[in-house]
Amino acid sequence: MASLGTYAKEKGVKYFLIAFVDLFGTMRAKIVPATAIDLIAKSGAGFAGFATWLDLTPAHPDMMVMPDLETAIQLPWKPEVAWITGDLIMDGKPLAQNPRQVLKRVIGLAAKDGYEMRTGVECEYFLIQPDGSAISDGADIQAKPCYDQQALMRRYEVIKEICDSMIALGWNPYQNDHEDANGQFEMNWEYDTCLRTADKHAFFKFMVKSVAEKHGLRATFMPKPFLNLTGNGCHAHVSLWNTAGDNVFDDSHGEMGLSNEAYHFIGGVLHSADALTAITNPTVNSYKRINAPRTMSGATWSPNTATYGGNNRTHMIRIPEAGRFELRLADGATNPYLLQAALLTVGLDGLKAKRDPGRRIDLDMYAEGHTVTDAKRLPLNLLDALRALEHSSVLRKGLGEDVVASYIKLRQIEWNEYANQLTDWERRTTLDC
C-alpha cells in the first residue's frame, strides 16, 4: 500500500477509525476523514491518555496512534469506513503499556530464541436484548441447547453477515454454531501468527457488536452474564514454530503427538497459571465462570484446576490432537493482546526452565476432580489472581514491570469498588447477626 490516501481513493473509503485497545481491552478510536489521512498517518492521531485505562495522568502529554498500514480493514458492514491500529507514541517514544506493543515486544523475545507462536481463538458471545436483561431469542429454551439447529437458524441473518465478512477479509472462517448456553454462539476462523490473531480478535469483537446492533440486537462477551447458563470462554489453540517453518510442538513419537518443547511450554503455563489468570480472566465477573457450579446444560465447560488432559474438556489444558494444545482458561473479557503476550511469556519461561507439566490426568474433573488432591486450584476471585500476578516474576519480567504494575493498580481500584458495595445478600444474611 503506497499510502492511506491512495487506499481510500481505490476503495472508496471516506473515513478512517484510528483505533487502539487499552489495558482493559476497551477499543478507543477517532474518526479521521480520508482528506486528512495522509497528514494524520505522519503525525499520528492524538489522544489524552488519562481518559483511557492506561494509568496515565491528566498532566501527561498527548499520546499519538501511529497507524500501521498493514492493519487497515475496510468495514464489511460499512465500506465507506476503514479501521486501522498501530503503535502508541508519547514524547516521541513508544508507550510501553500499549497492549499491542507489549505483545510485539514478547514476540521479539521469542524470535530471539527462534520461535513464533501461532494461535487461534474461539470467542464465544451471547446475542441479548438491547437493554441487556435477557437473551434475545425467547424461544431458545432447550436444556441442552448446544448445536440447536432451529435456534441457530433463527439467528442466521446475523451469523451469515459476520461469516460473509470474515470470508471477504480473508480470515478463512470454517464453522459457526450455537454454543452450550441459550442465546450463545461461536464462530471459528483459521489460526494465524499471534499478533495477527490478536488484531483479528480485537476487530472480531467490534464487528460482532456492530452487526448485532445493526440487526436490533446486542452482543456480549461478558464472562458470565447469566448465572444459570454456561459462560463466554475464549479458548486459545496454541502451536510454536521455528524459523524453518516447522511446528516444534509436533512430534509423532511424542506422548499424544507432542514434543518435549510442547510439554515444557505446557509446564510453563501450569507453573504460572494462578498469575496468568489475572490476564486471562480479568474481571470480577470472570470468577463466576471458572469455579462455577453446574449450569442448566449440565456442565460449565470451564476449568477450576491447573491441570492438563488428553482430548478432555474438563481440564485447563486439553490436547485435542498432535502438534497443538488448547488453553480453556481465558474468557470473553480478556484483552486480545495481553492474552497472547502472557501466554507466550509463560510458555517461553517453560521452555527456558524446562518446566515439567507433571502427569496428564485422564479423569472427568467435574465428576472426579475431588480425587486429585495435588492439583493446583485456580484463584477464586480477582483479588487472589492480582496478588498472584504481583508475585509472578515470570510475568512481571516478561510483560514489563511498569505494565504489570499499572495493570494491577487499575484492576485493584476496580476490585475495591466492587468490594465496597453493600449488597442485598449481605443485608439478608447479616442484618440479624
Ligand SMILES: [Mg+2]
Ligand atoms: Mg466453545
